[in-house]
Amino acid sequence: MFKRVLIANRGEIAVRVIRACREMAIESVTVFSDVDRKALHVRKADYAYHIGPATASESYLNVEKILDVAHRSGAEAVHPGYGFLSENANFARACRDAGVKFVGPSPESMEMMGSKTRARQNMKRAGVPFVPGSERGLDLDAMERLAEQIGYPIMLKAAAGGGGKGMRLVSSASELHSAYENARSEAQRAFGDNEVYIEKYIANPRHVEMQIFGDEHGNVVYLGERECSVQRRHQKVLEESPSPIVDDEMRRRMGEIAVRVGKAANYFNAGTVEFLVDQQRNFYFLEMNTRLQVEHPVTEFVTGLDLVHLQMHIAAGERLPFKQEDISLRGHAIECRIYAEDPDNNYFPSPGQITRLISPSGPGIRRDSGMYEGWTVPIEYDPLLAKLVGYGEDREQAINRLLRALYEYFVGGIKTNVSLFRRILKDPDFRAGNIDTGFLDRLLTKPSNETDVRRPIIAAIGAAIFATTEPQTTLPGATLAVPVNGSPPPPEPASNWRRTARADAVRER
Ligand code: MV4
Numbered sequence: 001m002f003k004r005v006l007i008a009n010r011g012e013i014a015v016r017v018i019r020a021c022r023e024m025a026i027e028s029v030t031v032f033s034d035v036d037r038k039a040l041h042v043r044k045a046d047y048a049y050h051i052g053p054a055t056a057s058e059s060y061l062n063v064e065k066i067l068d069v070a071h072r073s074g075a076e077a078v079h080p081g082y083g084f085l086s087e088n089a090n091f092a093r094a095c096r097d098a099g100v101k102f103v104g105p106s107p108e109s110m111e112m113m114g115s116k117t118r119a120r121q122n123m124k125r126a127g128v129p130f131v132p133g134s135e136r137g138l139d140l141d142a143m144e145r146l147a148e149q150i151g152y153p154i155m156l157k158a159a160a161g162g163g164g165k166g167m168r169l170v171s172s173a174s175e176l177h178s179a180y181e182n183a184r185s186e187a188q189r190a191f192g193d194n195e196v197y198i199e200k201y202i203a204n205p206r207h208v209e210m211q212i213f214g215d216e217h218g219n220v221v222y223l224g225e226r227e228c229s230v231q232r233r234h235q236k237v238l239e240e241s242p243s244p245i246v247d248d249e250m251r252r253r254m255g256e257i258a259v260r261v262g263k264a265a266n267y268f269n270a271g272t273v274e275f276l277v278d279q280q281r282n283f284y285f286l287e288m289n290t291r292l293q294v295e296h297p298v299t300e301f302v303t304g305l306d307l308v309h310l311q312m313h314i315a316a317g318e319r320l321p322f323k324q325e326d327i328s329l330r331g332h333a334i335e336c337r338i339y340a341e342d343p344d345n346n347y348f349p350s351p352g353q354i355t356r357l358i359s360p361s362g363p364g365i366r367r368d369s370g371m372y373e374g375w376t377v378p379i380e381y382d383p384l385l386a387k388l389v390g391y392g393e394d395r396e397q398a399i400n401r402l403l404r405a406l407y408e409y410f411v412g413g414i415k416t417n418v419s420l421f422r423r424i425l426k427d428p429d430f431r432a433g434n435i436d437t438g439f440l441d442r443l444l445t446k447p448s449n450e451t452d453v454r455r456p457i458i459a460a461i462g463a464a465i466f467a468t469t470e471p472q473t474t475l476p477g478a479t480l481a482v483p484v485n486g487s488p489p490p491p492e493p494a495s496n497w498r499r500t501a502r503a504d505a506v507r508e509r
Pocket of ligand 1: 131155162163164165199200201202203205206207229231234276286287437
């Protein structure tokens with residue numbers, strides 16, 4: 001096993017990987033930019049190196065600087081986390097050339113999945129069902145003919161795209177020409193590649209993804225699915241495992257197809273195969289993510305595995321320590337992504353100093369966080385602060401534990417989306433498992449307690465009481481100085497319990 005690993009990331013995922021390193025007696029090396037000097041990952045790591053200004057291209061995305069730290073620190077491997085360099089095949093290749101092990105798949109696998117048309121060609125050969133359409137970029141003539149054949153509405157997608165960038169919905173033949181020109185120029189600007197292909201449009205799909213894991217000896221297994229339909233503007237908000245619509249039989253079919261995808265890509269380490277699921281529960285390969293994902297904790301809960309430990313063992317050349325039949329799923333896990341964003345201002349990013357932080361815990365709760373009281377959330381990066389994950393024997397227990405934990409959560413000084421999860425988890429459609437990729441937009445157009453006009457007044461009263469009762473300034477049992485003029489001693493300070501109960505009572509519900 002490695003003795004020292006460089007973590008080329010920041011925030012909660014860097015902390016997550018540091019924790020795994022500590023458990024495995026691996027020394028952790030981290031990097032930080034100017035605005036991250038006081039970040040939690042810097043405090044928790046064994047070593048931390050300054051790599052430059054806040055601008056990611058000059059710090060967390062800078063291959064030379066990251067590899068320079070790997071050499072100077074003596075790290076034998078690099079864990080990329082998610083985002084930043086995690087899906088950059090050139091970085092994985094540069095690591096290989098520099099003799100530093102990349103904790104992830106091969107650059108060749110990453111390249112295959114980086115182009116959606118290349119992925120579709122390979123999946124066709126491997127017999128994987130994907131959304132009907134073209135396997136390569138088309139010119140306008142060919143596009144018009146295929147669109148007629150498939151039938152409108154259709155979607156145009158950029159081959160180099162992903163995560164919703166460079167997509168166009170086309171409802172009729174008359175719209176195709178201009179949509180095609182727009183999609184091409186947008187793709188050229190965004191990705192430096194104007195290849196555009198066509199897919200049949202799936203209305204109100206669900207987004208379900210399958211976790212896979214491969215070793216460097218050709219073995220690939222699946223570790224169950226995650227339901228990721230609760231999203232807004234292609235940003236996931238809440239994920240769960242298992243999916244409420246996937247039964248054992250569908251899981252086995254989807255899992256076997258995901259393994260076929262992995263094998264067709266000579267895939268190793270952690271990967272995720274994304275599917276679109278239509279209203280008849282047909283599912284289609286969409287794309288593959290060649291990294292550990294934000295939402296991996298829900299899979300860890302239901303499988304009982306530690307995916308980061310597993311990543312390290314696989315990167316060290318070991319074989320998968322289990323076979324498919326050894327994997328069993330138990331219970332239900334749901335993850336809430338806590339973002340620094342303002343629910344009253346269209347979920348706009350809300351950076352700033354965290355002046356007060358009260359964090360939940362208790363039965364079935366896991367919190368992966370990159371924040372602490374007193375820390376200032378920088379504006380330069382993704383506003384994800386923490387992930388709150390609830391586990392239960394069944395979905396209802398997971399929901400109830402999460403709701404309880406969300407009521408315990410208090411983040412002061414900045415705005416967060418904590419209140420949004422209280423709405424989602426109480427929503428009858430959500431509780432019934434009736435969710436698709438349009439669920440959250442529909443929920444946000446419904447009126448809620450959160451838009452009550454009395455809210456600012458209630459909040460102001462609550463804040464005033466909170467400010468005078470928290471934090472505690474007098475030790476319990478301590479008597480205040482008795483004035484010399486002989487007036488009666490001041491009343492006993494309220495007990496800790498009473499202060500806390502008062503503070504709780506005035507916080508928004
Ligand atoms: C689609 C689709 C409907 N039909 N493709 C959006 C993100 C990108 N990875 C794929 N996306 C979609 N592709 C066809 N042929 C609907 C979406 C889509 C979506 C997919 C997954 C998760 C959330 C989504 C939200 C809106 C649209």
